[in-house]
Amino acid sequence: MSDLLLLGLIGGLSLLLLLTLLAFAGYSGLLAEVTVSAGSPPIRNVTLAYKFHRGPYSEIGRLFTESCSVCPRLRSVAIYYDNPHLVSPEKCRCAVGSILSEGVESPSPELIQLYQKFGFKVFSFPAPSHVVTATFPYTSALSIWLATRRVHPALDAYIKERKLCAHPRLEIYQQAQIYFMCPLARQGDFYVPEVKETERKSRGPAEASDSHVDGTGADTMSDTSSASLEVGPGSRETSAATLSPGVSSSRGWDDGDNRSEHSYSESGASESGASGSSFEELDLEGEGPLGEPRLSPEAELMGAPKWPRELSTPEKGEE
16 A cells, blocks of 8 residues: 555656646747747847857857856847858857947947956947847746747748848847847848958958869869859848848758858858849738837838847856
8 A cells, every 4th residue: 555655656746747847848938939020120239249159059158158247237149150050060150248238329438348358349230121030938048948949940941931141140138038130131240350250261262263264264163162152241232122042942951062161141142133032022011029010111221210138147048
């Protein structure tokens, strides 16, 4: 009798533990609906303090902790420049830091000096006219793990289906939400100097090989050299009327090729102008994440008024 009672007690505790774990996973966003849309950006002109990272994205948790420890009240931000499914982990590039100011507000010199004291650099980017965006609950450290496995695939599918040029990828942590944003215009403005420098260095040898002419007078181009013709992140003249495809029909996100680098921009610009989707083809109506109406493409392009993290919980960013 005592054995049956013990087994029943163990079974009851196991069931209770399982229900608790399921409830926690649900609270962290396991069942949250992921809606991807295109429209106005949820943030405006932003000045941030950042540190550049080149290596596995799984190692950036310490940068979140470091930036938030400097000033815990500020929102955290991460900008990802490379597709981790196509770029080797040691070559993935990103910038992680804190948002110092937004909109017309300017950061105080004291705040800038404080971050610079700890080795951070200051960078500013504007508000693009249109972005691909999504949100996910930010209630625990598990939320971050779930978001990487639910939101990014949804963004990939949305961008691929509409053949958009959307890069780089931003994560902004504010209060109980993680905001994901992929600019559809002015992408070059979101590339920190370290990324632009690596792009210039990587394009140099390839451009030299592109100009090589063989003995018959015909240009010889290898797979590597042809990749150098892709539009790099420094090119910020993305047209608001015609977007180059994010994923072409002949080269998808899951399709491999011989390029040594697979940044989000290279994938998006692989067939620039060939079959790009225009803003007019996107559904930009409705309300944005901040409760503002999403403007129609006509209003945006005529100059009508044109993306947010928790107060500071760096530990949640560390995986």
